[in-house]
Amino acid sequence: MLLDILIVLGVALEAYLLGSIDTGILVSNLVYHDDVRHHGSGAAGMTNMLRTFGKKAAAMTAAGDVLKGVIAVCIGRWLFTFLSGNLFSQYLGVYLAAILAVIGHLKPIYFGFKGGKGVLVAGGAILAVQPVLLPFLVVIFLICLIPTGMVSLGSITMAVCYPFLTLGYGLIIGLPVRDLVVTTVGAAIMGGMIFYMHRSNLQRILEGKEYRFGRKGKD
Secondary structure: OHHHHHHHHHHHHHHHHHHOOOHHHHHHHHOOOOOHHHOOOOOOOHHHHHHHHOHHHHHHHHHHHHHHHHHHHHHHHHHHHHOOOOOOOHHHHHHHHHHHHHHHHHOOHHHOOOOOOOHHHHHHHHHHHOHHHHHHHHHHHHHHHHHHOOHHHHHHHHHHHHHHHHHHHHHHHOOOHHHHHHHHHHHHHHHHHHHHHOHHHHHHHHHOOOOOOOOOOOO
């Protein structure tokens, strides 16, 4: 029992610390000798890196953010293999890691608790947890992005759809009720965090002021 609790705590800690390694902040400081949080939207994610420093900076940021989501989940899954019993669902390890990695990205302990919005970290986590769902989420994102030019709209829509896709997939493959609850709730928490972090973007979308690629607009 004590070992199981320590493993759960260990998964939460490793994921949060990994998530706190903010790629956008590191790239902007080490490569461009600047802080991306002082520009544009003030976020440290790929979109603001692209607008501020260009495609190379955005690519490095995207790769780092996706990778830390993948690594956090893989470590969480591995640590849960050492559980002494069946007290916890095996899916708890991966979703706990995924959620804490996103939280670490949103509120990085190394950078004054001001980070990015967590979309790519969540994407990396989903790639490690349920890779089968990722193509569907990408299609949803592109359906929103291509006609509007708004990355934020695609991100918000994916966040809303993710729990429903997770529930549907769990029902299709016949997950036990305990695992179905864990995966759906975990996906809902992840989606809810992404949605919450885009609340200012949603307000600008409603006001017709959101930034659109290829057009002049406000950050």
